[in-house]
Amino acid sequence: MQAQNTITQMRRGFLEFCIVSLLANNEVYTAELIDRLKKANLLVTDGTLYPLLNRLQKAGLLQYRWEESESGPPRKYYSLTEPGRKLLNELDSAWQDINESVKLIRSGTKKLTKVQTNE
Amino acid sequence: MNKVVSIEIAGQVFSTDEEAYEVLHAYLKKIHVQLSAEEEAADILNDIELRIAELLYAFRSDDKKAISIEQVNEVIEQVGFIDSDIEAIETPRRFFLDQQNKIIAGVCAGLAMRFRVPAFIVRLIFLLLTPLAGLGIILYLVFWMSFDSNTSRNAVLAAQGKAQTAKSIAAVGGKSEGAAHQIQRIIFLPFSLIGALFTVIANHFRKRSGGYLRIMKNIVAFVLLGFATTACIIMYAAFNARVFPTLIALLLFIAAMYLVVLGLAIYFRDYYLSNPHFQIARRLKVGAVIPAGMLVATMFFLLNAWDVYQQETIERSYPLAGNLLNLQFIEDRPLDTAYGSVRISMKTSDSPGNQVRIAVDYSGYGFNAANAEENLRNVEYVYALNGNTLELNEFWSLSEGELSRGQRVNVLIEVPQNVAVRSLWPLVINRDGSPYIYSVGHSYYDDGGTYLASGEYFHEVDAGFRDRLSENERVVLQDKFCEEFYISEYRNCRYHIQMPVQRNYQFDRAFQEDLETIEQVRTYLLPNRSLFVSNLYEVNDLIQNLSVNLTAMSEFQEYLLYLAEVKLNPQLL
Numbered sequence: 001m002q003a004q005n006t007i008t009q010m011r012r013g014f015l016e017f018c019i020v021s022l023l024a025n026n027e028v029y030t031a032e033l034i035d036r037l038k039k040a041n042l043l044v045t046d047g048t049l050y051p052l053l054n055r056l057q058k059a060g061l062l063q064y065r066w067e068e069s070e071s072g073p074p075r076k077y078y079s080l081t082e083p084g085r086k087l088l089n090e091l092d093s094a095w096q097d098i099n100e101s102v103k104l105i106r107s108g109t110k111k112l113t114k115v116q117t118n119e
Numbered sequence: 120m121n122k123v124v125s126i127e128i129a130g131q132v133f134s135t136d137e138e139a140y141e142v143l144h145a146y147l148k149k150i151h152v153q154l155s156a157e158e159e160a161a162d163i164l165n166d167i168e169l170r171i172a173e174l175l176y177a178f179r180s181d182d183k184k185a186i187s188i189e190q191v192n193e194v195i196e197q198v199g200f201i202d203s204d205i206e207a208i209e210t211p212r213r214f215f216l217d218q219q220n221k222i223i224a225g226v227c228a229g230l231a232m233r234f235r236v237p238a239f240i241v242r243l244i245f246l247l248l249t250p251l252a253g254l255g256i257i258l259y260l261v262f263w264m265s266f267d268s269n270t271s272r273n274a275v276l277a278a279q280g281k282a283q284t285a286k287s288i289a290a291v292g293g294k295s296e297g298a299a300h301q302i303q304r305i306i307f308l309p310f311s312l313i314g315a316l317f318t319v320i321a322n323h324f325r326k327r328s329g330g331y332l333r334i335m336k337n338i339v340a341f342v343l344l345g346f347a348t349t350a351c352i353i354m355y356a357a358f359n360a361r362v363f364p365t366l367i368a369l370l371l372f373i374a375a376m377y378l379v380v381l382g383l384a385i386y387f388r389d390y391y392l393s394n395p396h397f398q399i400a401r402r403l404k405v406g407a408v409i410p411a412g413m414l415v416a417t418m419f420f421l422l423n424a425w426d427v428y429q430q431e432t433i434e435r436s437y438p439l440a441g442n443l444l445n446l447q448f449i450e451d452r453p454l455d456t457a458y459g460s461v462r463i464s465m466k467t468s469d470s471p472g473n474q475v476r477i478a479v480d481y482s483g484y485g486f487n488a489a490n491a492e493e494n495l496r497n498v499e500y501v502y503a504l505n506g507n508t509l510e511l512n513e514f515w516s517l518s519e520g521e522l523s524r525g526q527r528v529n530v531l532i533e534v535p536q537n538v539a540v541r542s543l544w545p546l547v548i549n550r551d552g553s554p555y556i557y558s559v560g561h562s563y564y565d566d567g568g569t570y571l572a573s574g575e576y577f578h579e580v581d582a583g584f585r586d587r588l589s590e591n592e593r594v595v596l597q598d599k600f601c602e603e604f605y606i607s608e609y610r611n612c613r614y615h616i617q618m619p620v621q622r623n624y625q626f627d628r629a630f631q632e633d634l635e636t637i638e639q640v641r642t643y644l645l646p647n648r649s650l651f652v653s654n655l656y657e658v659n660d661l662i663q664n665l666s667v668n669l670t671a672m673s674e675f676q677e678y679l680l681y682l683a684e685v686k687l688n689p690q691l692l
Contacts, residue, residue, distance in 0.1 A: 030166070031173055045199020047150070050166040054159050072176035073129050073169055 015042055015052065017095065020080065020088045023062070029075040053078065061087055123185045129165070129172035133179060135186040143171075143191050152219070153200060170198055216266045220300060222307040223314030226262045239303055336391050343386055347379050361457035361523040362421070371417060374410030381407055424524060429491035430482040436474040437504050444475065444534060445508040446542035446559070446567075457523040458516040461500065461530055463559040465546060467572040468533045475509070476533035477502065483526040497521040500528050513561070531556075534572045539580065542567040546577050548591040550598065550613065557591070571685075578685055585686065588650040592682060596675075597644050603675040604630055604637055616644060633665045655683045 015037070022028055022036060030053070037043040056062045061084035064076050080088065122137040135143070150167060154160040174194045178186055217228035220238060227245060231238035249255030304311065324331065358372045381403060388395040452458050468476065481498055485491030500515040515528040534540055545565040546557040554575035568584075570577040579589040588596070601612035605625045612625060620626050620638045630637055643650065643658050659679050 030170065034170075046170055046197060047167065047199040050163045050170075051154075054163050054166070058159060073131050073172045076166070076169070 011042065015048075016056070017091045018042055019049075019052070019056070020061070020084060020091065023078055023080045023084070024088060027065075027077040027079045029067070029077045031075070033078065056084070060084075121185070128175070129169040131172045131176060133172075133175050133186055135191070136188055139186055139188040139191040142188055142195070146191075146195050150200065155218075167198060174198070214262075214266045216263070221314065222304065222311045223259070224263045224317070226259055226266065229266055230262070237299075239299070242303070242307065340387065340391050343383060347383055350375065350379050359457075361517065361521075363417075363522070364520075371413060374413045377410050378407060378414070423486055425484040427485050427488050427491045428482065429485065429488060429495055430480065431492070431495055432478055432480045434476060434478040436476045439473050439475050439507065439535065439538065441507060442538050443507050444538055444540045446532075446540060446544070447508055447510045448513050448543060448561075449510060450513045452514045453516045456517045456519060456521075458514045459527065460513060461511070461515050461528045463511060463530045463532070463544075464549070465532045465534060465540070465557045465559055465577065466552075466554060467575055467577065468535045469554075469575075471536070473535050473538075475504070475535065477504075477509075478531045478533070480529040480531070481526070482529075484524045491524070494522070494524040495526055498526050498528060502530070532559075534577075536572055536574075538572050540570045540572065540577065542570065546570055546591065548594050550594060555595070573685055574681070586652050588652070588655075588682070588686070590646075593644065593646065593650055596650075596678065596682070599675040599678045600640065600644055603673050616641070616646075630665070630667060633667065636661050636665060652683050652686045655679050655686075659683075 018037065018040070019033065022033060028036075030049075033053075034043065034046050034049060037049070043049060053062065057064065057078075060081060062078050063081050064078045066074050067077055069075050123134050124137050124140050126133050126135055126140055126143070147164075147168070151160070151164060154163055171194055174197065175186055175190070178190050214233050215229045216225035217232055218225050220228035220231075222228070222242070227241040228238045231241045234241075245255040245259055247255070248258065354372055354375045358368050362368070363371065381399075384399055385404070388397070388399055468474070479500060479502075481495040481500075483491055483495035483498070485494045497518045498515050499518055501512060503510045509532070511530065515526070517523060517526070540546075542559060543566070544559050545562050545567045546559055549556045549558055557577055568579055568581045571580045576592075576595060578584075578592065597613055597616055601616075604620075604627050605612040605623070606627050612623065615623060620634060620641055626634075626637075640658055640661055643654055659676060662673070662676050662679070
C-alpha cells in the first residue's frame with residue numbers, strides 16, 4: 001500500500017516531464033499525446049491528463065492552436081512556449097542528475113555526490 | 120427495438136440509444152461534480168467532451184448504426200475519471216461534509232455515509248438533541264467546522280473506506296436523488312434555507328475577504344493607536360501624581376512605554392504591513408516579561424497601599440466680631456509636589472453665640488490604620504481668620520517628598536445666625552443635606568455675593584435679590600412643595616418638577632379635588648421663570664383656598680410666609 005502510493009506520486013511527477021519531452025520538437029495533438037503516454041504505460045485513463053495539460057497551459061508553459069479535422073471534431077495541437085522549453089531543459093538536467101545518483105547508490109559505491117536540483 | 124436520440128457533444132452530432140445517452144449524461148454530470156473543486160473546470164470539461172466526441176466519432180465512421188451502451192461504456196472506461204489511475208489504494212475511513220446529499224452543510228449526510236446508516240436517522244438524532252440546551256445545533260456547528268468539505272468523488276470513497284478506481288467512482292452517488300431524499304428535502308426545507316443563506320454569506324466573505332481584512336486591520340490599528348495615546352496620557356498623569364518616589368515612577372514609566380512601543384511595533388510589523396522591512400528580535404519580545412512583571416507587582420503593591428481608610432477632623436471655633444464674615448479664596452498651589460482641590464461647604468449654626476466653627480476633615484488610605492493616619496497627616500492645609508476675613512486656600516498639598524495615597528480635604532464652615540457672609544464664590548444648595556448644606560465653589564458665570572444666615576438657610580441679600588427669589592430659595596420652595604403634596608418619596612418629585620401634577624403617580628391623592636390649583640402652584644416653581652416676592656403671596660392665596668382644611672399651617676405655607684418676611688425686612692447690618 002505504501003509502495004503503491006509512492007509509485008503513484010513518482011508517476012505523477014514524471015508524467016509532467018514526459019509530456020514536456022513529447023512536445024520538445026514538434027506540435028502534438030491531444031489524442032496522439034494520450035496514445036503515446038498509454039503505450040509507455042504512463043497513463044491508465046485519459047481523464048488524468050486533461051487537468052494537467054490545463055495547468056501547464058495556464059502556467060504559460062504550453063500553448064495550443066485549433067486545427068479543423070477532415071474526420072471528426074477539431075483538434076487541439078499543443079506546443080512548448082519559451083518558458084516551457086526552459087522548464088524542459090531544467091527537468092532534463094535534473095533527471096540526469098537523479099538518474100546518476102540512483103545508479104551510484106544502487107551500484108553500492110560509497111562515493112556520494114551531491115544531488116543538484118535545479119529550480 | 121430501441122429509441123434513438125440525437126446528442127450534440129463538442130460541436131458534433133451523434134445518434135445514440137436512449138439508454139446509452141442516459142449513461143453518458145450521468146457520466147458527464149459526475150465528471151462535472153468531480154471537477155467542481157478545480158479552478159478551470161469549464162476548460163477541462165470541454166477538453167474531456169472533445170475527447171469523448173473523438174472516440175465516438177471513430178465508432179460512427181465504422182457503421183451507420185446508433186451508438187450503443189457498450190460503446191459508451193468502452194469510451195467511459197478509456198477516458199475514466201480525474202486522477203483515477205490510483206489503483207486499488209486502501210484509504211482510511213474519514214469524515215467529510217457530503218455536498219451531494221446536503222440539507223444545510225452536509226454534516227448529517229457525511230456522518231451517515233461514514234457509518235453507513237440512512238441520513239434521515241442521523242438528521243432525526245440531531246433534531247432530537249436540539250431541545251437539550253441546543254446540543255444538536257452545537258454539535259452540528261462543531262462537526263461543520265471540523266470536517267473537510269467533500270467536493271471530489273475520491274473523498275466520498277475515502278469516507279466509505281473504499282478503493283478509488285474508475286468503476287467505484289462511477290458507482291458512487293447514483294442513488295442520491297432518490298424519492299426518499301426528495302421527501303427529506305421537503306421536510307427539512309427550513310433547515311436547507313438556513314444552509315443556503317449561510318453558504319451565500321460565507322461565499323461573500325470568502326470572495327471579499329481581502330477587502331474586509333484590510334478594513335479590519337485599519338480599524339484595529341486605529342484602536343491600538345488610540346489605546347496607546349490614552350496609555351501614554353495615563354502614564355504621564357501617574358508619573359506626576361506622586362504615587363511612587365521619583366526614581367521608581369521613572370522606572371515604571373519607562374517599563375510601560377517599552378510595552379506600548381513593543382506592542383504597537385509587533386502589530387504593525389506582523390499584522391498590518393504585508394512586507395515589513397525590519398525584524399523584531401525575539402530577545403526584545405522575551406524582554407517584555409520584565410516590565411510586565413514590574414507593572415503587575417505595582418498593581419498588587421497599590422492595592423495593598425489603598426487598603427485601610429482613615430479620617431480625622433480638626434475642629435476650631437473663633438469668635439466673630441460684628442455681623443459680617445468675609446470669605447476670600449487664594450490659589451496657592453505648589454509646583455513640585457502633589458496637590459488636590461479642597462471641598463468647601465457651609466451651614467448655619469443652630470447654637471446661639473457668635474462663634475464661627477471651622478471643621479477641617481482630612482482623609483487618606485494606607486497599608487494599615489497607622490500608615491493611613493501618617494499619610495493623611497502629610498497633608499498641608501492652611502487657612503487664616505484675620506478679624507472678619509477668612510482666607511481659604513483652594514488647594515491642599517503634600518509635604519516635601521511624601522507620597523499621594525488618595526488624600527482629601529473637606530472644609531465645613533458653620534456660621535452663627537443672622538450673620539452676613541460676603542463670599543467671592545457663590546453658595547449652591549446641596550439638596551441631599553438635612554439640614555441644608557451649601558457648597559462653596561468657583562463658578563465662571565456667578566460671582567458670589569452676600570448671604571444672610573437665617574434658620575437653616577443662607578439668603579441672598581444683595582440689591583438684585585431684594586424683591587426676587589434666588590435659585591437656592593426656589594430649590595427649598597420646591598422641596599417643601601414636594602413634601603407637602605406628594606407621597607413619601609418626595610425626592611422623586613424634586614427631580615421631576617417639570618412633570619405635570621396629573622401625570623406624576625406620586626402625587627398625594629388626598630389633594631385630588633384641588634389638582635388644578637396645585638398644578639398652578641407648581642408652574643410658579645418651575646426654573647424657567649423669575650419668582651418675585653409678590654408671587655409668594657399669590658401662591659399663599661392659592662394654598663389657603665384649598666378645599667382640604669388643614670388645621671395647622673403646612674410647612675410649605677410657613678416657608679412661603681417666612682421667605683416673604685426675610686426678603687422684605689433683611690436684618691442687615
